[in-house]
Structure formats: structure tokens, C-alpha cells
Amino acid sequence: MQKFAIFRARRWLCRSFSGISSNPLRVCVVGSGPAGFYTAEKMLKAHQQAQVDIVDRLPTPFGLVRSGVAPDHPETKIVINQFSRVAQQERCSFFGNVTLGSSISLSELRELYHVVVLAYGAESDRSLGIPGENLKGIHSAREFVWWYNGHPDGQNLEPDLKITDTAVILGQGNVALDVARILLRPTTELATTDIASHALATLEESCIRVVYLVGRRGPAQAACTAKELREILGIHNVDIFIQESDLLLTPLDEEELKSNRIQRRVHELLSKAARSKPKHIGLNQRELRFVFFRKPNDFQESKERAGHVSGVHFEKTVLQGVSHGKQIAIGTGEFEDIKCGMVLKSIGYKSVPVDGLPFDHKKGIVPNDRGRVLSDPSDPTVPEKGLYVCGWLKRGPTGIIATNLYCAEETVSSISEDLEKGGLIPSSALEKPGRVGLLQLLHDKNVRIVSFSDWEKIDSEERRLGSLRNKPREKLATWDKLYKAIS
Numbered sequence: 001m002q003k004f005a006i007f008r009a010r011r012w013l014c015r016s017f018s019g020i021s022s023n024p025l026r027v028c029v030v031g032s033g034p035a036g037f038y039t040a041e042k043m044l045k046a047h048q049q050a051q052v053d054i055v056d057r058l059p060t061p062f063g064l065v066r067s068g069v070a071p072d073h074p075e076t077k078i079v080i081n082q083f084s085r086v087a088q089q090e091r092c093s094f095f096g097n098v099t100l101g102s103s104i105s106l107s108e109l110r111e112l113y114h115v116v117v118l119a120y121g122a123e124s125d126r127s128l129g130i131p132g133e134n135l136k137g138i139h140s141a142r143e144f145v146w147w148y149n150g151h152p153d154g155q156n157l158e159p160d161l162k163i164t165d166t167a168v169i170l171g172q173g174n175v176a177l178d179v180a181r182i183l184l185r186p187t188t189e190l191a192t193t194d195i196a197s198h199a200l201a202t203l204e205e206s207c208i209r210v211v212y213l214v215g216r217r218g219p220a221q222a223a224c225t226a227k228e229l230r231e232i233l234g235i236h237n238v239d240i241f242i243q244e245s246d247l248l249l250t251p252l253d254e255e256e257l258k259s260n261r262i263q264r265r266v267h268e269l270l271s272k273a274a275r276s277k278p279k280h281i282g283l284n285q286r287e288l289r290f291v292f293f294r295k296p297n298d299f300q301e302s303k304e305r306a307g308h309v310s311g312v313h314f315e316k317t318v319l320q321g322v323s324h325g326k327q328i329a330i331g332t333g334e335f336e337d338i339k340c341g342m343v344l345k346s347i348g349y350k351s352v353p354v355d356g357l358p359f360d361h362k363k364g365i366v367p368n369d370r371g372r373v374l375s376d377p378s379d380p381t382v383p384e385k386g387l388y389v390c391g392w393l394k395r396g397p398t399g400i401i402a403t404n405l406y407c408a409e410e411t412v413s414s415i416s417e418d419l420e421k422g423g424l425i426p427s428s429a430l431e432k433p434g435r436v437g438l439l440q441l442l443h444d445k446n447v448r449i450v451s452f453s454d455w456e457k458i459d460s461e462e463r464r465l466g467s468l469r470n471k472p473r474e475k476l477a478t479w480d481k482l483y484k485a486i487s
Contacts, residue, residue: 023425027051027114028113038407042408042409043412044091047416052092053435059479060458061452069401072185094452096451104441121351122352122397123352126348136307145179150195152478155477159342170346172223184238184288197477209286213288213290216317217317219266239288243274246290246292247267293316293329309341316336371410371413372387394407
């Protein structure tokens with residue numbers, strides 16, 4: 001199969017070279033999420049002689065649109081249609097199952113291509129660094145999201161939702177609201193989404209009835225969007241609890257809200273929910289409790305189940321102004337406990353560096369100037385030639401899918417400026433091998449490439465299996481099943 005894939009790709013290359021320059025601009029984008037696809041799309045549009053190859057460590061494209069967007073948000077995934085049209089263009093190719101660092105090194109990619117854009121996002125998690133963080137029952141929200149979204153690396157999480165009726169979620173951003181919603185939403189509603197079948201089966205037997213969403217700061221600083229908040233507040237048969245005293249605004253809070261329309265709307269929604277107290281407390285089966293001004297101090301171990309979490313020890317906080325329009329949470333020395341059998345940490349994703357890549361470990365990003373990778377962050381006049389960055393790796397794990405569109409436009413603009421200056425393709429330079437060189441190198445290393453046409457076979461099989469269960473698709477959630485679909 002591997003030799004056939006190489007032969008097929010080379011035959012395609014021979015056919016397509018007739019319509020492009022003998023020395024095209026060869027671009028490699030690492031990562032096939034929104035940042036990667038928007039970058040590819042902008043490059044193809046801005047440079048008619050560009051050939052763009054997108055590589056990804058997974059056999060499936062689309063990154064967080066496939067493995068991050070919640071299953072009950074199908075409208076957000078429509079952008080996949082746009083990305084598919086990009087991948088199907090003659091000057092663009094997708095190579096899945098190719099891992100930067102093991103399948104191919106960054107230095108090898110830079111030898112093969114005039115331009116390398118790193119857009120592989122953030123696939124690790126920030127750590128709290130507090131006692132008890134390794135107890136069983138404590139997971140990152142990323143792991144939980146991968147689990148219910150059928151990511152092939154999330155199949156082994158196996159969260160135990162039957163041993164407790166209470167879960168604590170640390171964080172109040174959109175990801176935190178997503179996982180809370182999945183825990184609380186009736187499974188009859190989830191059953192017609194593309195949620196992974198193993199996750200649905202576990203959720204159907206879940207004993208979770210109370211979910212806490214805990215934040216270090218107050219309602220005026222909650223990191224979610226109004227759309228996400230409105231959705232979780234409207235879940236059928238869930239009682240919402242918010243302390244009205246937490247909603248009182250200080251002058252500094254009002255200053256923050258004055259310049260942030262989204263935060264104002266979030267605060268309004270929380271205030272309305274706090275006033276609309278449940279009329280029949282206890283009749284609804286499930287509860288969502290917003291807790292503000294608390295930071296985790298340590299995780300408590302169960303006396304009955306050694307090595308398993310039984311609660312979170314929180315320190316109460318107050319806000320302290322540090323700059324114009326910004327406040328941070330500081331501890332008060334007062335503590336309280338919330339008993340629970342599961343904790344999900346939604347405190348931020350973290351990017352992982354690769355050999356040969358400058359990396360700011362404190363910020364979790366690649367030092368850059370408008371997308372140009374910098375060897376020395378203090379000197380933006382000397383960027384790494386031909387090396388660029390986009391998405392979370394460029395700016396940190398913030399924003400929505402559309403944020404990556406503007407991020408990609410900026411990076412592509414920097415590439416265009418550098419091309420105009422003549423620094424990326426010297427006239428005396430030998431032609432870069434690009435796609436042909438990549439295929440040969442991966443063949444020599446015995447890497448099993450997954451093409452976009454292979455992905456279309458996976459897509460077709462998932463849709464077929466989904467139709468049998470009244471779902472849009474039944475995700476193939478293991479590496480073996482994904483490989484089998486394209487064999």
C-alpha cells in the first residue's frame with residue numbers, strides 16, 4: 001500500500017507540473033487545523049505559483065474542528081467544507097500520519113521547502129503544580145474533550161462517572177462550559193450527534209448530578225462567551241445556582257466591563273440566572289453551580305479509595321488591580337472544601353516545542369514578529385529565514401476558530417513581504433525538492449502516508465456507520481480502525 005501511495009503521488013505530480021512554474025514556491029504547513037488550513041488557503045490565493053503541502057500527525061485532517069468542537073455544535077463544523085475545497089485544489093496536498101520530530105525533523109523540512117509554517121497548535125496541558133494533582137479521577141479538559149470526540153489518543157481515558165455524583169471543573173472558559181454541558185445534557189440529545197459511541201455509553205450510565213464551575217476571579221472576568229453561557233444556562237431540567245453577592249461590581253470591575261462588550265453580556269446573563277432561582281429545588285435531576293473567587297490549593301485523597309480524589313481544597317480570593325483595566329486574584333488565607341469524585345482541569349492548553357525551534361516556555365509560544373520566527377525575541381530584525389508560525393503556537397491558546405483567519409492573514413502577509421524582498425528564493429539557489437523530496441524521505445523512513453483521498457474513505461465509512469444509528473457520523477476512534485478504513 002505504501003509503494004502504491006508513493007507511485008500514485010508521483011504520477012499526480014508529473015501530471016500537475018505541466019501547469020505550473022518550473023521553480024514554484026514550495027510551502028509546507030505543519031498542522032491541519034483552522035490555522036493550518038487558513039494559512040494554506042491564503043497562500044494559494046496570494047501566490048499563484050505556490051505549491052502547498054499540509055502535514056499532520058493524525059490520519060484525519062481539521063484539527064480541533066474535528067476533535068475539539070463539541071458534538072452538539074454541528075454548525076461550527078461547517079467550516080470543514082471550506083477546508084476540504086482547499087485540500088482538493090491541484091496545488092495543495094495533505095499528508096496525514098506524518099509527525100514532526102519523529103517522521104521528519106524541522107531541519108529536514110526546511111531543506112525541502114522555501115517556506116515552512118508551523119501551525120500544529122497545542123496538544124498538551126498546563127499544570128497547576130499543587131499537591132495531589134496526580135490522583136485518579138483528575139483529568140485535563142483536553143483529555144476529556146478528546147475522549148468524547150473520538151480522538152484516537154483519547155480512547156484510553158476511561159473516566160469513571162459511576163463512582164460519584166459530583167464533578168468539579170476548574171476554569172470558566174468555553175472549554176469548561178463545553179465539558180460541563182456534556183456532563184449535564186440529556187444523553188437522548190447527545191445520541192443524535194457525532195459523539196464517540198464509547199463516550200455516549202459511559203455518559204448513559206453516569207451518576208454525575210452536580211457540576212461545579214470554579215473560577216479564580218469574579219463574574220466580570222469569566223472567560224466564556226455569551227453564546228456558550230446562554231446555551232448551558234438553557235439546558236433542560238438543570239437547576240442553576242449562583243451567589244448573588246458574587247455579582248456585586250467594584251469600580252474596577254465596572255471599568256473592565258466598560259471596555260468589553262462580551263464581558264458585559266456575560267455578566268448580564270449570570271445576573272439574570274442568579275435572580276431566576278429554581279422554583280422547585282430538588283425536582284430537577286441535575287445542578288450546575290457557578291463558584292467564583294476560589295483558587296485550588298490542593299487535591300484531597302479519598303480515605304475509602306486510596307489514590308483517588310475525594311475533593312478540592314480551595315483558597316478564597318479577592319481581586320487586586322495591577323494595571324489599567326486588569327485585576328488578578330490573590331489569596332485571602334481563608335479556605336473551604338468542595339467534595340467530589342472527579343475533577344476536570346480547564347486551565348489552558350500548552351504547545352510543545354520541537355528540536356531546532358525557538359520556544360518561549362513561560363508563554364508557551366514560539367517567539368515571533370507577525371508570524372516570523374525569531375531566534376532572539378529581543379531582536380525582531382533577524383528572523384529565521386523561511387520559518388513562520390500561525391495559530392496557538394504563535395499567539396497562545398486563545399480565540400475562536402475565526403481568530404485563526406486573521407492570524408493566518410498576518411502570517412501570509414509577512415511571507416509575501418519577505419518574498420518581495422527576495423530573501424526566500426535567491427535567484428542563484430537550486431530548486432527546492434518540496435513535495436517530491438518529502439515523499440521520497442518519508443518512503444525511505446517507511447512512514448505510512450495518509451492522503452486526502454484516504455481521508456475521504458474514512459469520512460465515507462464514518463458517515464455510513466452513523467446512518468445506521470441516526471447520527472451524522474460514527475467516528476472511528478482508534479488508530480487501527482482508521483487504518484483499516486483506508487486499507
